[in-house]
Amino acid sequence: MGRSYLHLSREQRQVIADSLAIGKSAKDIAVTLGLHISTVYREIE
Numbered sequence: 001m002g003r004s005y006l007h008l009s010r011e012q013r014q015v016i017a018d019s020l021a022i023g024k025s026a027k028d029i030a031v032t033l034g035l036h037i038s039t040v041y042r043e044i045e
Helices: 010-021 026-033 037-044
Strands: none
Touching: 010 026, 010 037, 026 037
16 A cells, blocks of 8 residues: 555644744654654755
8 A cells, every 4th residue: 555645734834833933853843743754844845
């Protein structure tokens, strides 16, 4: 089977933005949200 991809919710995107604003690392954000770090990096871009 192939991979299953999900879109990030508005809440997840807000958590990423807020976390970046206070200086959290992409790795910490990924762990907090239960996402792969590459997903967080793609959203940051």
